[in-house]
Amino acid sequence: MTTTSDTPATVRPLRLGMVGGGPGAFIGAVHRIAARLDGAFELVAGAFSSDHGRCLERAAEWNVEPERAYASWQDLLRAESERPADERVQVVVVVTPNHLHHEIAIAALEAGFDVACDKPLTTSSALADEIARAVERTGRRFLVTHNYTGxxxxxxxxxxxxxxxxxxxxxxxxxxxxxxxxxxxxxxxxxxxxxxxxxxxxxxxxxxxxxxxxxxxxxxxxxxxxxxxxxxxxxxxxxxxxxxxxxxxxxxxxxxxxxxxxxxxxxxxxxxxxxxxxxxxxxxxxxxxxxxxxxxxxxxxxxxxxxxxxxxxxxxxxxxxxxxPPGHPQGFLEAFANLYRDLATAIRAEAPLPDHLPxxxxxxxxxxxxxxxxxxxxxxxxxx
Amino acid sequence: MTTTSDTPATVRPLRLGMVGGGPGAFIGAVHRIAARLDGAFELVAGAFSSDHGRCLERAAEWNVEPERAYASWQDLLRAESERPADERVQVVVVVTPNHLHHEIAIAALEAGFDVACDKPLTTSSALADEIARAVERTGRRFLVTHNYTGxxxxxxxxxxxxxxxxxxxxxxxxxxxxxxxxxxxxxxxxxxxxxxxxxxxxxxxxxxxxxxxxxxxxxxxxxxxxxxxxxxxxxxxxxxxxxxxxxxxxxxxxxxxxxxxxxxxxxxxxxxxxxxxxxxxxxxxxxxxxxxxxxxxxxxxxxxxxxxxxxxxxxxxxxxxxxxPPGHPQGFLEAFANLYRDLATAIRAEAPLPDHLPxxxxxxxxxxxxxxxxxxxxxxxxxx
Amino acid sequence: MTTTSDTPATVRPLRLGMVGGGPGAFIGAVHRIAARLDGAFELVAGAFSSDHGRCLERAAEWNVEPERAYASWQDLLRAESERPADERVQVVVVVTPNHLHHEIAIAALEAGFDVACDKPLTTSSALADEIARAVERTGRRFLVTHNYTGxxxxxxxxxxxxxxxxxxxxxxxxxxxxxxxxxxxxxxxxxxxxxxxxxxxxxxxxxxxxxxxxxxxxxxxxxxxxxxxxxxxxxxxxxxxxxxxxxxxxxxxxxxxxxxxxxxxxxxxxxxxxxxxxxxxxxxxxxxxxxxxxxxxxxxxxxxxxxxxxxxxxxxxxxxxxxxPPGHPQGFLEAFANLYRDLATAIRAEAPLPDHLPxxxxxxxxxxxxxxxxxxxxxxxxxx
Amino acid sequence: MTTTSDTPATVRPLRLGMVGGGPGAFIGAVHRIAARLDGAFELVAGAFSSDHGRCLERAAEWNVEPERAYASWQDLLRAESERPADERVQVVVVVTPNHLHHEIAIAALEAGFDVACDKPLTTSSALADEIARAVERTGRRFLVTHNYTGxxxxxxxxxxxxxxxxxxxxxxxxxxxxxxxxxxxxxxxxxxxxxxxxxxxxxxxxxxxxxxxxxxxxxxxxxxxxxxxxxxxxxxxxxxxxxxxxxxxxxxxxxxxxxxxxxxxxxxxxxxxxxxxxxxxxxxxxxxxxxxxxxxxxxxxxxxxxxxxxxxxxxxxxxxxxxxPPGHPQGFLEAFANLYRDLATAIRAEAPLPDHLPxxxxxxxxxxxxxxxxxxxxxxxxxx
CATH class of the missing domain: 3.30.360.10 (Dihydrodipicolinate Reductase; domain 2)
Structure with a gap:
């Protein structure tokens, strides 16, 4: 079979890289399901664990190529930055324990990635303000996953x-x-x-x-x-x-x-x-x-x-x-997915984060x- | 037909006098239903309103004899005290606005009546303490109708x-x-x-x-x-x-x-x-x-x-x-009635107010x- | 104190006689509470049990005079009929097992009493029709206590x-x-x-x-x-x-x-x-x-x-x-009481049973x- | 970075082809989300509509390659059968109106595919029996999506x-x-x-x-x-x-x-x-x-x-x-996804459909x- 020049352009999922979310963690798996639920995102890279073996284990389980299962978040940011624009991760998801959010988030922003970060944002308002300034400075989108708003x-x-x-x-x-x-x-x-x-x-x-x-x-x-x-x-x-x-x-x-x-x-x-x-x-x-x-x-x-x-x-x-439809219960994962879907819409539209996203x-x-x-x-x- | 000497003694309702509860009031009617619900009490006297016409109106509606529809609570306490012991009111119910509770309650206690009083007890803790001392001094039973405990x-x-x-x-x-x-x-x-x-x-x-x-x-x-x-x-x-x-x-x-x-x-x-x-x-x-x-x-x-x-x-x-039985819903009035029923039990047993009554x-x-x-x-x- | 010629006429409760409802029975006690709840009725007579001792026991418990605690429902109907009109039972409540409803209900109707009868009305539609004809013939009010309608x-x-x-x-x-x-x-x-x-x-x-x-x-x-x-x-x-x-x-x-x-x-x-x-x-x-x-x-x-x-x-x-008021739960007994209250209203108004009563x-x-x-x-x- | 010989094998999603589910249909979209939710399946082919333009439109929207957006279900079965085993669709999902289920399902089974079919299975029990015999004959797995069992x-x-x-x-x-x-x-x-x-x-x-x-x-x-x-x-x-x-x-x-x-x-x-x-x-x-x-x-x-x-x-x-975790509501889509996840597990284990799947x-x-x-x-x- 052939396709004509009128064939509509395929909508490719946006590319996600995750920091944290290794085996045993709960919220990383939730982010993955939520981000993928509509096909808006695909998880293509991760620094899932500081133990590289566990990181590879997670990558295998989640269909992430082993070469994109990084030994550290620094590796992830560096290696992904070097990939061609149409392969490179577009959003970095930060689901580590809270004390690591600050350093990772700022580095990801400065490396040119949009960021989705779990709550609480970080461990002090001084550090939080630094993240906010980095967002302003870099102009990147920054989503905090207060998922209940979805x-x-x-x-x-x-x-x-x-x-x-x-x-x-x-x-x-x-x-x-x-x-x-x-x-x-x-x-x-x-x-x-x-x-x-x-x-x-x-x-x-x-x-x-x-x-x-x-x-x-x-x-x-x-x-x-x-x-x-x-x-x-x-x-x-x-x-x-x-x-x-x-x-x-x-x-x-x-x-x-x-x-x-x-x-x-x-x-x-x-x-x-x-x-x-x-x-x-x-x-x-x-x-x-x-x-x-x-x-x-x-x-x-x-x-x-x-x-x-x-x-x-x-x-x-x-x-x-x-x-x-009404009466077909919508649950936690779908509410969470709404944040990711709306983030994807903003990215595709090259628009800022909409007001209703945290x-x-x-x-x-x-x-x-x-x-x-x-x-x-x-x-x-x-x-x- | 005749009854033998084995005929069990008829359980007569205890006698209640109400202060307050005139036409238009809500809580007086609730007290009357609650007190009468099991037949433990009968409402036999009242100073339902400071307007004697309205008091008589309420008495007629509630099957209280007109001569026991008093023009004032002072009249009620005095006249009832003078009745024979087996006719006289046993419990005075105080359902006036709060500022009157103190004087009426103490006078009723001192006149030898048990008292059931609506909440809040009175308008200051100094006055409340005086009521408490009157309860202690007179040894009468004193129920505060925190009805939700019923x-x-x-x-x-x-x-x-x-x-x-x-x-x-x-x-x-x-x-x-x-x-x-x-x-x-x-x-x-x-x-x-x-x-x-x-x-x-x-x-x-x-x-x-x-x-x-x-x-x-x-x-x-x-x-x-x-x-x-x-x-x-x-x-x-x-x-x-x-x-x-x-x-x-x-x-x-x-x-x-x-x-x-x-x-x-x-x-x-x-x-x-x-x-x-x-x-x-x-x-x-x-x-x-x-x-x-x-x-x-x-x-x-x-x-x-x-x-x-x-x-x-x-x-x-x-x-x-x-x-x-279970599944036959019990409501507000019956919970309220439980306070009165338990008060009646205490009175018949010549026992003090049980611990579970407010x-x-x-x-x-x-x-x-x-x-x-x-x-x-x-x-x-x-x-x- | 005195009452003037303007004193409103006291509303006396209507008089109820019960057949059935002896110790151990559930529904008789419910009828008594329901009928008395608003003061619309007073239970003044009963043939509570075919065992007269148990009948007297119930009467004593329920403040019914022993001479009106009858040995049989036939006694009740006869003796009450002979009382003066302003003392006599006005409504006979039938709460016996079902097979007795028919005979008692018809006899009560024919003796000139209004009747409140528990459900099911009786044990066959032939007998039920006889009751219906007796109602028509006597012109008395006849309430079947389908209480959930209340x-x-x-x-x-x-x-x-x-x-x-x-x-x-x-x-x-x-x-x-x-x-x-x-x-x-x-x-x-x-x-x-x-x-x-x-x-x-x-x-x-x-x-x-x-x-x-x-x-x-x-x-x-x-x-x-x-x-x-x-x-x-x-x-x-x-x-x-x-x-x-x-x-x-x-x-x-x-x-x-x-x-x-x-x-x-x-x-x-x-x-x-x-x-x-x-x-x-x-x-x-x-x-x-x-x-x-x-x-x-x-x-x-x-x-x-x-x-x-x-x-x-x-x-x-x-x-x-x-x-x-709203939010103050109304329960089973009050729904039941609504049937009796509306029956009393009809009796006082000398009106037939209203459409909304079963x-x-x-x-x-x-x-x-x-x-x-x-x-x-x-x-x-x-x-x- | 490199991966060692110990790198765990990546778990690739199973491959799904859908018949039906074009723009405007509800249940096709549900199947897609459910099948993809855990990453157990990827939708790689479809005959989404009998109108090839609409089929291509859906394919583009759903990230299905245009060459696998077939003009007919017959094309889908034929072309996919000819693909190498490690690319070929493994499960054909039938979400057309009911009257088409029979022919498509049997053809898919006979072409060697497992089938997931919406309910009702078909339009007569004679046709249903033919499907059942085809399942028996071919030994393929056949899931009917009675999703509430999930x-x-x-x-x-x-x-x-x-x-x-x-x-x-x-x-x-x-x-x-x-x-x-x-x-x-x-x-x-x-x-x-x-x-x-x-x-x-x-x-x-x-x-x-x-x-x-x-x-x-x-x-x-x-x-x-x-x-x-x-x-x-x-x-x-x-x-x-x-x-x-x-x-x-x-x-x-x-x-x-x-x-x-x-x-x-x-x-x-x-x-x-x-x-x-x-x-x-x-x-x-x-x-x-x-x-x-x-x-x-x-x-x-x-x-x-x-x-x-x-x-x-x-x-x-x-x-x-x-x-x-408990208290994080699970909804309709996740129940639906459980059927697909368990089907995937059976396929990977080369096991028959488990008893708990319809x-x-x-x-x-x-x-x-x-x-x-x-x-x-x-x-x-x-x-x-």
């Missing part, structure tokens, strides 16, 4: 509020509770738990950094408002744990909005309980991550309205964020949030 | 925790959100809203007194622990409202338990959203007032267990608190809680 | 459909599943189970009569349509059980509506799972008895709307059927339904 | 029952309700609706074939039992529609299990309401597709247990079917089910 109904919540459906906002309350660190898993050698409990690797926040930053980002994202002041408290319930496993804050946001944030990793039996509620003068909403396809709307006329992707009046971004600015704010709670725990209300 | 599964939650099912407690979080005061109903002449918004009648707390005290009591009741310190904040979102309509507090309870409390009456569209969650070293629980027949248990072994009155291992008090001590603590949040809002952490 | 949101569902909100109806599906008869409780001596499993006492239907009739009535009540034909099947899963414990039917209703009905008492672990869904050309609804304060509405424009008593556009009857006609239809399923199980589609 | 908790339900947790089964009830065909979309030119409403393309079943076969398969899959007899009824509510849009059946399964099946596509506002419940002598379960991560267990000891992938005692297959036998049964309901609607109980 759910269709989270995007709908943001759109609803932006267009004033809830009136003037008054309250925002967000909680994020998990139970998997209720005992001292780090002492038992659980790898995911271990690095998160080591301030040298994770940064000063435990639950604060790992899930508090997601909760904080979700509140700001949906409300379109910034936390200006907070009164925070943190605690370690598990004896000997060097970072917090539980924290709360009273919040003040732009425009007189008040709120609370709670995060805990010692709520035995709770899985991934991220819940946001927002109330304004004309209505309210509640979104629950564990049932992400329902957006509860509270109205002065009474009762409860549950908005779903089936709703005829869905905002365009929320509608475009759904891959399956940026380095959000990453910087997350790090400031962790520091602010810690500072506030010692001395009272803190400006953010 | 739900079978709230009592089960308390029993579970008391016997150590959750291990050592770590966190308790309670929220109570309503939306009915999201606009300025008081200015629009709504009676229920009006007196609650007037500090001279309601006391210094708005949402704090009206619903915050319930949330506070529920947390202490279920945990069997006391709030020792709090950091609170309050606010009025509705312009010109003289009391708070929204408040939060960070809590420290006995034994290192940490927690949060939120209450708001401006969450548009929310009805009566009282939710409690408690976590310990071995498990957690969540109870939601709007679905009161489910008690969610969180366990380290995973999944979710919903306990109901059907459970074979239900604690005796919870089992005795159910009037209908007492004057709980009432005093509620008033202190309101004051503590207000004080803390001004100056930081406060001991309770 | 829930505010069931009444709202009926109103919604009557005014055309769902368009032309297409489907109605109702299921009622319980698990309490999954084992042979009757053989173990459980009294509630024993008489229900004896066709001589319960009639030909087991689950069909006990809960199937409720499901059938609910479907007809809400839809305002009649089942015209059915194809049924029944079964006993428990060996040796003389009546069905499980049954289903395909339904055809007036106007081309199609549906299904399922009932079972062997669904281990299920409590009282009565669920109704109705769909028409313009929308649908679902109501679940175990969460009775939510009415789910399905609309072409998508999402889900949960209607509650808070809704501003609630129909008048549904609104009047609520005793507590009547003898509904009772007759319930009995026909049981017979139709049994007949259909043997020979195919049956007209009703 | 959910972790559906697999868990099957495992629970297989090991006897529910005792001897008694009842299985399955319903599948949608609303998208409540109006005559086909007449309005909606493509998905149009072919489904044409018996020449869809086969004799409308809702029966499209969703009834899923419901039927789910019941048999989870119960590990076969429907032996049924009494069915079907209907078209939308005037002029040539196939059913609504149907029910009473079921008898192996071992005396009784049940019901309902399916409808005219339940306005319902999305994808597939719900299964199963009860046995020792317990029951309910699974709801729209909240697929919860498996409700009903136990004689009361209450409700919700099993999730967090449960420590999860069966191995269910555990292996989860890609994300096979041609299930496909044949689905077609028989459609025919049986139609036949039963005309003449009563039918053996299956």
């Amino acid at each position: 759910y269709p109904l989270v995007r709908e919540a943001r759109a609803l509020i932006a267009r004033g459906d809830l009136g003037e906002l008054r309250r925002v309350d967000v909680e994020y509770v998990q139970g998997w660190l209720a005992e001292d898993l780090a002492a038992q050698g659980q790898k995911q738990a271990a690095w998160r409990a080591d301030p040298a690797l994770a940064g000063p926040g435990g639950a604060l950094g790992d899930i508090g930053t997601h909760a904080f980002n979700l509140a700001e994202f949906v409300c379109g408002a910034r936390v200006e002041r907070l009164f925070g408290r943190r605690h370690s319930f598990v004896a000997g744990r060097a970072v917090d496993d539980d924290a709360e804050a009273l919040l003040e946001l732009t425009g007189g909005v008040r709120g609370t944030l709670r995060c805990s990793q010692v709520c035995v039996g709770r899985e991934n309980g991220l819940v946001l509620s927002v109330f304004g003068t004309r209505g309210g909403l509640t979104w629950r991550q564990e049932h992400p396809n329902d957006l509860e709307l509270h109205r002065p006329e009474g009762g409860l309205t549950v908005k779903r992707t089936a709703n005829a009046d869905l905002s365009p971004l929320a509608a475009a964020s759904a891959r399956t 940026s380095v600015t959000d990453g910087v704010r997350g790090v400031r949030f962790v520091e602010a709670v810690i500072e506030s725990d010692a001395r009272g209300w803190v400006e953010l | 739900y079978p599964l709230v009592r089960e939650a308390r029993a579970l925790i008391a016997r150590g099912d959750l291990g050592e407690l770590r966190r308790v979080d309670v929220e109570y959100v309503q939306g009915w005061l999201a606009e300025d109903l008081a200015a629009q002449g709504q009676k229920q809203a009006a007196w609650r918004a007037d500090p001279a009648l309601a006391g210094p707390g708005g949402a704090l007194g009206d619903i915050g005290t319930h949330a506070f009591n529920l947390a202490e009741f279920v945990c069997g622990a006391r709030v020792e310190r709090l950091f609170g904040r309050r606010h009025s979102f509705v312009a010109g409202r003289a009391v708070d309509d929204d408040a939060e507090a960070l809590l420290e309870l006995t034994g290192g338990v940490r927690g949060t409390l939120r209450c708001s009456q401006v969450c548009v569209g929310r009805e009566n959203g009282l939710v409690l969650s408690v976590f310990g070293t071995r498990g957690g629980l969540t109870w939601r007032q709007e679905h009161p027949n489910d008690l969610e248990l969180h366990r380290p072994e995973g999944g979710l267990t919903v306990k109901r009155t059907a459970n074979a291992d239900l604690s005796p008090l919870a089992a005795a608190s159910a009037r209908t 007492s004057v001590t709980d009432g005093v603590r509620g008033v202190r809680f309101v004051e503590a949040v207000i004080e803390s809002d001004a100056r930081g952490w406060v001991e309770l | 829930y505010p949101l069931v009444r709202e569902a009926r109103a919604l459909i009557a005014r055309g909100d769902l368009g032309e109806l297409r489907r109605v599906d109702v299921e009622y599943v319980q698990g309490w008869l999954a084992e042979d409780l009757a053989a173990q001596g459980q009294k509630q189970a024993a008489w229900r499993a004896d066709p001589a006492l319960a009639g030909p239907g087991g689950a069909l009569g006990d809960i199937g009739t409720h499901a059938f009535n609910l479907a007809e009540f809400v839809c305002g349509a009649r089942v015209e034909r059915l194809f049924g099947r029944r079964h006993s899963f428990v060996a040796g059980r003389a009546v069905d414990d499980d049954a289903e039917a395909l339904l055809e209703l007036t106007g081309g509506v199609r549906g299904t009905l399922r009932c079972s008492q062997v669904c281990v672990g299920r409590e009282n799972g009565l669920v109704l869904s109705v769909f028409g050309t313009r929308g649908g609804l679902t109501w679940r008895q175990e969460h009775p304060n939510d009415l789910e509405l399905h609309r072409p424009e998508g999402g889900l709307t949960v209607k509650r008593t808070a809704n501003a556009d609630l129909s008048p009857l549904a609104a009047a059927s609520a005793r507590t 009547s003898v006609t509904d009772g007759v239809r319930g009995v026909r339904f049981v017979e139709a399923v049994i007949e259909s199980d043997a020979r195919g589609w049956v007209e009703l | 959910y972790p908790l559906v697999r868990e339900a099957r495992a629970l029952i297989a090991r006897g947790d529910l005792g001897e089964l008694r009842r299985v009830d399955v319903e599948y309700v949608q609303g998208w065909l409540a109006e005559d979309l086909a007449a309005q030119g909606q493509k998905q609706a149009a072919w489904r409403a044409d018996p020449a393309l869809a086969g004799p079943g409308g809702a029966l074939g499209d969703i009834g076969t899923h419901a039927f398969n789910l019941a048999e899959f989870v119960c590990g039992a076969r429907v032996e007899r049924l009494f069915g009824r079907r209907h078209s509510f939308v005037a002029g529609r040539a196939v059913d849009d609504d149907a029910e059946a009473l079921l008898e399964l192996t071992g005396g299990v009784r049940g019901t099946l309902r399916c409808s596509q005219v339940c306005v506002g319902r999305e994808n309401g597939l719900v299964l419940s199963v009860f046995g002598t020792r317990g029951g379960l309910t699974w709801r597709q729209e909240h697929p991560n919860d498996l409700e267990l009903h136990r004689p000891e009361g209450g409700l247990t919700v099993k999730r992938t967090a449960n420590a005692d999860l069966s191995p297959l269910a555990a292996a079917s989860a890609r994300t 096979s041609v036998t299930d496909g044949v049964r689905g077609v028989r089910f459609v025919e049986a309901v139609i036949e039963s609607d005309a003449r009563g109980w039918v053996e299956l």
